């Protein structure tokens with residue numbers, strides 16, 4: 062067994078002690094051999110080899126006693142060595158056992174550790190994988206963060222700018238805040254006023270609802286007034302046609318007056334021309350008379366001359382006298398003619414004045430007629446305007462009423478029982494008499510179960526074709542006013558569709574809706590033609 066260097070040094074020291082024949086049980090024995098029979102001594106290999114190769118030395122070869130003692134000493138030491146070795150071996154065995162146990166324990170621990178290390182390794186590898194993933198994600202994050210950082214740096218720069226701006230903004234905002242607070246207070250005031258308004262609106266709403274109820278009641282009165290206005294319209298139209306007739310007669314009168322005026326004017330012109338001619342004649346006669354007077358004067362002067370100068374004969378004088386007399390008679394004649402002409406002129410002038418007066422009168426009359434005509438034209442235009450406005454209002458009212466009644470309206474007509482139908486069938490149908498269903502409701506009974514239906518109007522079996530048409534004619538009027546209207550009949554076989562739409566052939570009183578509608582259309586077409594309306598019909 063080879064010991065450690067420190068053990069060897071110690072055993073050498075112990076052996077030297079043994080060899081030096083001192084105390085064989087040194088105090089410095091190994092702990093393992095403490096309390097052993099060899100007294101805690103330790104032997105190294107060299108010690109054992111030295112012990113084995115030791116040869117007992119005796120000064121006297123034949124001193125057996127000494128040799129025997131030496132041998133005993135030697136054997137003692139050998140025994141001690143052997144014991145030490147045995148103890149050592151035991152201790153080594155124990156140590157080995159202990160070490161083996163420890164080794165096993167360590168091995169176990171090692172296995173455990175290995176398993177745990179494997180587990181740990183697996184864990185670690187998974188952790189590493191995870192970490193790698195984390196690393197990758199972290200790297201990604203890092204790159205992102207770097208990008209973010211860059212962006213953050215940019216944004217920081219922007220932020221600093223923004224901060225400056227925001228500071229400025231804050232200043233303006235504080236101003237705005239003050240303004241907003243003011244506005245808030247004013248808004249609060251407005252809200253309170255709006256609340257007041259809301260209350261008022263609610264009140265208004267209730268009043269509107271009341272008004273709506275009133276309007277509905279008014280609607281019925283309006284429909285009555287509409288009928289009345291339609292009657293008025295008819296009378297108005299009559300009046301208008303009478304006015305038109307009057308207007309035409311006035312026109313004719315005006316034309317005849319104008320013609321007579323033209324004639325008078327022509328007469329006046331003729332008379333004035335005559336007067337001018339007469340005046341010219343008169344002037345001529347006057348000129349002639351003046352000329353003749355001059356001649357008479359000349360002749361009388363000549364007679365005087367002749368009388369004075371007596372150179373001429375009496376016959377010549379007589380001739381001259383005769384001439385003078387002739388001339389005088391001529392002059393007289395002409396003066397008479399002048400008188401006559403003057404009288405005629407006077408008459409013509411009086412006639413001219415009279416014709417002037419009559420012309421003035423006819424002019425004044427024609428002016429009056431013109432005024433009357435223009436007044437009538439204005440009244441006619443006004444009446445036509447009123448008529449158009451009335452027509453528009455009527456259309457509006459009519460169609461508003463129809464809209465209020467409903468754009469889609471369903472009427473139900475129950476025909477009377479036919480001779481071959483049993484009277485028990487009539488008991489199936491009854492008509493409710495409650496306020497809201499009166500004239501609109503119908504109750505049917507089947508297997509003791511009552512089924513109630515409500516329509517816009519229910520026509521009972523005794524209703525006439527005329528009654529149905531009264532409802533339909535409003536829709537025809539609507540179509541004539543330019544609205545699109547569709548009327549159709551729907552019902553089971555034998556329920557009375559053909560009867561309602563076409564009527565009974567050969568019975569004028571029972572003509573159906575289609576002929577009645579056509580009559581209404583053609584009548585309206587004709588009556589509105591005078592108002593300038595033109596209808597084109599296509600089938």
Ligand SMILES: Nc1ncnc2c1ncn2[C@@H]1O[C@H](COP(=O)(O)OP(=O)(O)OP(=O)(O)O)[C@@H](O)[C@H]1O
Nearest residue numbers: 475476477479552553554555556557558559560561
């Ligand atoms: N209101 C009424 N008053 C009197 N007789 C009526 C009335 N309604 C329908 N009738 C009569 O009932 C019968 C059947 O009516 P109608 O032919 O109009 O029915 P319909 O619904 O047109 O039938 P289908 O779908 O087979 O053509 C006819 O003889 C008709 O004269």
